[in-house]
Amino acid sequence: MNTVTRPGLRERKKQRTRDALLRAALELFTTQGYEHTTVDEITEAVDVSQRTFFRYFAGKEDAAFAVQDLAHTRFAVAVRERPLDETPLEALRNAVLKDWDTIAEAVEQVVPIDLYLRMCRLTESTPALLAAHLRRSDEAGEEVARIIAEREGLDVDTDPRPRVAVAVFAGVIRVTERRWGLSEDLGATETRALTVRYLDAMGPVLAEKWRTG
Amino acid sequence: MNTVTRPGLRERKKQRTRDALLRAALELFTTQGYEHTTVDEITEAVDVSQRTFFRYFAGKEDAAFAVQDLAHTRFAVAVRERPLDETPLEALRNAVLKDWDTIAEAVEQVVPIDLYLRMCRLTESTPALLAAHLRRSDEAGEEVARIIAEREGLDVDTDPRPRVAVAVFAGVIRVTERRWGLSEDLGATETRALTVRYLDAMGPVLAEKWRTG
DNA sequence: AGGTTAGTGACAGTCACTGACAATTGACAA
DNA sequence: TTGTCAATTGTCAGTGACTGTCACTAACCT
Numbered sequence: 001m002n003t004v005t006r007p008g009l010r011e012r013k014k015q016r017t018r019d020a021l022l023r024a025a026l027e028l029f030t031t032q033g034y035e036h037t038t039v040d041e042i043t044e045a046v047d048v049s050q051r052t053f054f055r056y057f058a059g060k061e062d063a064a065f066a067v068q069d070l071a072h073t074r075f076a077v078a079v080r081e082r083p084l085d086e087t088p089l090e091a092l093r094n095a096v097l098k099d100w101d102t103i104a105e106a107v108e109q110v111v112p113i114d115l116y117l118r119m120c121r122l123t124e125s126t127p128a129l130l131a132a133h134l135r136r137s138d139e140a141g142e143e144v145a146r147i148i149a150e151r152e153g154l155d156v157d158t159d160p161r162p163r164v165a166v167a168v169f170a171g172v173i174r175v176t177e178r179r180w181g182l183s184e185d186l187g188a189t190e191t192r193a194l195t196v197r198y199l200d201a202m203g204p205v206l207a208e209k210w211r212t213g
Numbered sequence: 214m215n216t217v218t219r220p221g222l223r224e225r226k227k228q229r230t231r232d233a234l235l236r237a238a239l240e241l242f243t244t245q246g247y248e249h250t251t252v253d254e255i256t257e258a259v260d261v262s263q264r265t266f267f268r269y270f271a272g273k274e275d276a277a278f279a280v281q282d283l284a285h286t287r288f289a290v291a292v293r294e295r296p297l298d299e300t301p302l303e304a305l306r307n308a309v310l311k312d313w314d315t316i317a318e319a320v321e322q323v324v325p326i327d328l329y330l331r332m333c334r335l336t337e338s339t340p341a342l343l344a345a346h347l348r349r350s351d352e353a354g355e356e357v358a359r360i361i362a363e364r365e366g367l368d369v370d371t372d373p374r375p376r377v378a379v380a381v382f383a384g385v386i387r388v389t390e391r392r393w394g395l396s397e398d399l400g401a402t403e404t405r406a407l408t409v410r411y412l413d414a415m416g417p418v419l420a421e422k423w424r425t426g
Numbered sequence: 427a428g429g430t431t432a433g434t435g436a437c438a439g440t441c442a443c444t445g446a447c448a449a450t451t452g453a454c455a456a
Numbered sequence: 457t458t459g460t461c462a463a464t465t466g467t468c469a470g471t472g473a474c475t476g477t478c479a480c481t482a483a484c485c486t
Contacts, residue, residue: 014463014464048466049465052464052466055465
């Protein structure tokens with residue numbers, strides 16, 4: 001008798017199964033490695049049939065990126081919410097930074113953050129995962145480019161600037177991603193600072209001569 | 214009796230097999246689609262065992278990108294050959310443009326250019342291939358970043374600028390790639406011009422306000 | 427010519443993923 | 457409460473990518 005109709009038992013059960021599968025998958029991936037984890041191992045850990053796994057996730061890869069997708073979606077929303085007086089790159093910059101502070105709790109709703117972070121690192125060192133990650137980022141970038149174009153009242157298929165701006169921005173993000181993913185000792189706070197530094201350094205990099213001689 | 218020891222019969226036979234497999238693979242991929250082409254179909258077309266295919270290529274994917282890898286390698290060389298008085302981004306820009314004019318014949322040595330171009334378009338519309346392509350590009354970018362760092366006498370692990378510059382540059386290239394891959398009517402010449410335009414527009418994009426209002 | 431070695435084919439096995447159908451279980455009305 | 461409907465799941469069979477192994481053949485070397 002909830003005023004807000006609570007999802008029925010069926011719905012709740014489904015959610016539990018999905019969560020359990022997701023958590024088991026990430027746990028196994030991060031401890032044994034992605035390639036060395038079979039779907040059977042995941043389903044055995046949750047005690048469902050293999051077929052069920054594929055009903056919840058399009059494939060192994062899809063499970064690996066369920067959380068990452070959440071982050072991408074949130075970022076797109078954050079960009080859409082930026083005030084219109086910011087330039088495109090300002091909007092992108094401020095969107096990441098604002099999102100950064102609240103992303104942790106959003107992730108925690110689904111899986112322990114620690115698990116997510118370990119998964120991110122694994123992505124960087126697993127070719128198959130890195131490939132999938134880059135493609136998903138590319139996709140997310142496309143969406144953001146459309147948002148930027150809309151903000152600026154431009155046609156994304158005529159004017160290249162939205163896509164160029166997003167591509168440039170994504171490139172910088174990728175650098176910090178890599179840096180963070182491969183270094184053992186680099187906390188979230190330091191990485192955030194690094195991101196700011198790189199983004200702010202971007203302008204000069206393009207014009208300046210680097211050599212002091 | 215060659216002064217330059219010509220590769221033996223064994224070596225030549227191997228090369229022929231590899232070429233035949235590669236050509237058959239690309240031909241089938243581009244006509245039937247990547248996913249709908251089985252390795253068995255490829256090997257049947259060349260009349261070798263399936264096992265042989267996997268001795269020449271690490272997988273289906275590897276065959277699909279054999280030519281693309283050639284292009285990446287050439288680009289890296291082109292960057293290395295740029296005069297030292299060019300700024301990093303100038304060097305990158307001029308390397309693509311210079312390479313552009315000679316890449317065609319280099320490709321033709323291995324497979325018909327037309328086949329290569331069709332393969333590129335297919336990559337853009339096949340998620341699995343796009344993912345693989347982006348990862349390989351990322352890898353190539355890492356190599357180029359090291360070359361740039363060396364040119365400038367910097368340590369790539371300390372100074373982020375080489376990677377940032379390459380990431381930014383790669384982002385722009387990606388935009389033209391996409392544009393070319395998805396439009397039916399866009400020749401190589403027009404695409405080259407587009408690349409120049411985007412690259413040259415990059416600086417302004419980062420600083421300027423876009424809205425005229 | 428005869429021994430060595432690289433390249434190949436044949437075969438068996440693993441694993442991701444899919445389609446089809448039957449069994450189960452929550453939802454909902456009589 | 458009970459029976460019906462529909463959603464979820466399990467089972468089974470099959471495809472296709474990829475790997476290890478081993479015997480065989482053909483090029484290479486002396």
